[in-house]
Amino acid sequence: MAGQNFMKGRRSRAHGADNEEVRSPAHAVTLARPHFTSLCVAGTLHGMTGMGAQFVVSIDLEMSWGAVHHGKPHDDRPYLREREVVEDVLGLMANHGISATWAVVGHLFLASCGGEGISPHPEIEPPRYGWLDGDWYDLDPRGTVADNPTWYGPDLVAAIRQCSTPQEIGSHSFAHIIAGDPECSREAFAADVAAAQAVATAAGLDLKSFVYPRNSIGHVDVLEDAGFTNYRRSASPPFRAGLSGLPGRILHKVRPRAAPSPSRHGSMVSIPHTYLFDPDSKNARRLGDAAWSRLVQSRLLHAIRNESLFHLWFHTHNLATNQDRAHRAMDELFGLARREIDAGRLRNSTMEELAEQWKAQVPA
Numbered sequence: 001m002a003g004q005n006f007m008k009g010r011r012s013r014a015h016g017a018d019n020e021e022v023r024s025p026a027h028a029v030t031l032a033r034p035h036f037t038s039l040c041v042a043g044t045l046h047g048m049t050g051m052g053a054q055f056v057v058s059i060d061l062e063m064s065w066g067a068v069h070h071g072k073p074h075d076d077r078p079y080l081r082e083r084e085v086v087e088d089v090l091g092l093m094a095n096h097g098i099s100a101t102w103a104v105v106g107h108l109f110l111a112s113c114g115g116e117g118i119s120p121h122p123e124i125e126p127p128r129y130g131w132l133d134g135d136w137y138d139l140d141p142r143g144t145v146a147d148n149p150t151w152y153g154p155d156l157v158a159a160i161r162q163c164s165t166p167q168e169i170g171s172h173s174f175a176h177i178i179a180g181d182p183e184c185s186r187e188a189f190a191a192d193v194a195a196a197q198a199v200a201t202a203a204g205l206d207l208k209s210f211v212y213p214r215n216s217i218g219h220v221d222v223l224e225d226a227g228f229t230n231y232r233r234s235a236s237p238p239f240r241a242g243l244s245g246l247p248g249r250i251l252h253k254v255r256p257r258a259a260p261s262p263s264r265h266g267s268m269v270s271i272p273h274t275y276l277f278d279p280d281s282k283n284a285r286r287l288g289d290a291a292w293s294r295l296v297q298s299r300l301l302h303a304i305r306n307e308s309l310f311h312l313w314f315h316t317h318n319l320a321t322n323q324d325r326a327h328r329a330m331d332e333l334f335g336l337a338r339r340e341i342d343a344g345r346l347r348n349s350t351m352e353e354l355a356e357q358w359k360a361q362v363p364a
Ligand SMILES: [Zn+2]
Pocket: 107, 112, 113, 114, 120, 121, 140, 141, 142
């Protein structure tokens, strides 16, 4: 069944491995060279063509919209904690002077929606997936932020914009639709993106960075036409594309760890994420607060040594279940990043900034 992988539980790892193992740079180089010199057209094994070490943070903010693909009513209460998470993360960013890209679901810009029609948003053509009974907007509560605070969030958008350290607001689509599913038509994705842009424009924002819901990439040309400059992708090497079944899985396991680098997709820059910050992961629970915090920092230090990209990403819900561990590790990571930035060994960029720097550095 098409799209079946999206029907897994909310906490499934379908969107990528934890990437928590640390390999030595030497290991990466010896394995990587034979395979990567021809494939890695954009970057280099060490670093990103002279851009130095980069620290990028991108955050998926979706709340209840992140569970719409399950197609049935769910308990919204866990998502209520995400407001505390946003406040805490913004506080740490302000304290340490760290900028991030917040990929916000467009519907969260709204304070309310409604109507008595069949759909609360009849002007937006929804995707029609064979695996979803009913309409994509069937679960939309058609209320207000006061009644349904996990379906609307203009206060969150305002809080991000008011952070004393400038933050980028990017898009995570309007309604968290699955763009890479073969049943998501170009028209449906274009309608969703246009709706996301409309609410952002009304708020005085020009969206440049896109994060695909469930990291499911599709219809990139729609984003290009709409004026986006970049999107996020996984760090998996390009040669796995097209290889399905066992060969693809084996190659995925034994793949060389070249330093991840942006690459070009038409006029767009695709930016790999390199580390899922998940304080509730099996690894984090096993290691405990202090050791897991050190592990996260070791990934940043690895990128600094290799002058490569450390792109930390997470959903706000990843931090909601263990906020103490999340706060401690993020505070220590941002403190380390600030010291390295001040020492001139690291640069902190938003996705939009990284895309611009990279395009200037690597001509088409
Ligand atoms: Zn709505």
